[in-house]
Amino acid sequence: MHVKNISRTSCLIMEYLAPTSFTTLLSFTASLLVLAIILFYFIQSHKNVKKHPLPPGPKRWPIVGCLPTMLRNKPVYRWIHNLMKEMNTEIACIRLGNVHVIPVICPDIACEFLKAQDNTFASRPHTMTTDLISRGYLTTALSPSGDQWNKMKKVLMTHVLSPKKHQWLYSKRVEEADHLVHYVYNQCKKSVHQGGIVNLRTAAQHYCANLTRKMLFNKRFFGEGMKDGGPGFEEEEYVDALFSCLNHIYxxxxxxxxxxxIGLDLDGHEKVVMENHRIINKYHDPIIHERVQQWKDGAKKDTEDLLDILITLKDPDGNPLLSKDEIxxxxxxxxxxxxxxxxxxxxxxxxxxLNQPEILEKATEELDRVVGKERLVQESDFAHLNYVKACAREAFRLHPVAPFNVPHVSAADTTVANYFIPKGSYVLLSRLGLGRNPKVWDEPLKFKPERHLNEMEKVVLTENNLRFISFSTGKRGCIGVTLGTSMTTMLFARLLQAFTWSLPPSQSSIDLTIAEDSMALAKPLSALAKPRLPPQVYPGY
Incomplete structure (x- = not known):
């Protein structure tokens, strides 16, 4: 009986191992072997990574992490920096919901993220605000890594912000620099005391907005502007909307x-961003729609601005490269x-x-020496204006535009500075912490432009070693560095060369208190300006 059972089993096995079935079994076994090998190496590599601890951080609740503590400590950036100071660490890990947030204030560690492991940290997070502003991640700076990001980055580098296009837009930049001087000069004429109180925040922000509008739409104003050259209601509403969106990004x-x-809007962010994005679209969309139609109908044939360029780009088949939404x-x-x-x-x-008049004097002396008083400073002078650029560089270091750089997202588990950085972590390079790190900067809270003259023969506004952040670096570094440098230097140089600046009559110093909800001055800066060049030098319209 036992022998018969064995015989039957043998027959069954022989049947199962028929040629076709045997091949299938062999393939299945090989697949299992390959999977086992892959799993073994994954576990080993994961073990190697997990040997390193997470960066130090506060205790967290299950599921929500440190979100309850974050909500009790506004503004959040101050809470994070105070935590790092208490823990005496230059890198931390704060669990917010399901996300590991990794703030960094050390340049060496920052370089490890954005140089040594740039590929791993080249993506961006998905957030409510960035999704809305980018119309579902159709853009460059705010979009996660992928085909769309590669496409739009190529468009910007090749067709919008290339050296050739920068030169092509030169006359528009000069026109807006002249308009800036014209506007401030008109403020000076309003007073019988040969000077006028100028709101420098208004002058600076609207110069940047006017210049960018001129390059994009070939127009300075959305409305008619004011008779003195200042912004009208439309421009003020528009710029306020831009800055409101900026303050809510990340x-x-x-x-x-x-x-x-998402959708519950527990902190009110969604309502604010949606309303201000609607205002921006109110001004942009009619111009874009009309221009697209003009090119389609053949009513427009000449390329005059960057909008024309974006509309007329073609793919290899001769079709429009960009959709309306992408534009x-x-x-x-x-x-x-x-x-x-x-x-x-x-x-x-x-x-x-203004609190250190000797610095103002040095900057104007350099401009008088390099440019003189018989003409206005031009971009060709920038290479010789090292002290002026040192003042701008020092402002980027000490007073960054935001507490943190735009987040970088880890594409895989990795280690940085001997700490475990999990996949999906948000890495926040602290503009504030890097620029004010006492291990890097002598007297870090003092405004000293000379520190930059001592370390470089030709001063530039970029900082590739991440001791502070002006335009970032790596794959996600600012593509528009040349334009940003030009805008910043011209803004400084024109205002310094064309006018003398002093404290308003009622003030003994400028209050340097930082705003509660941003990195700007708590109160917009106003100063007394007086013309310092011959009248014929000032642009007239």
């Missing part, structure tokens, strides 16, 4: 860390990216220099 919105809460989203992103950094640096630098 503003530690609850739903960014608990996406299931709209990218134009909004360019405006958002261009309007704040130069204007913030200018306002803060002038605030510091």
């Amino acid at each position: 503003a530690f919105c609850i739903s960014d860390f608990l996406p299931s809460l 709209k989203a990218q134009i909004t992103e360019i405006m958002v990216a261009a309007v704040d950094n130069p204007s913030n640096a200018c306002e803060w630098a002038f605030a510091e220099m």
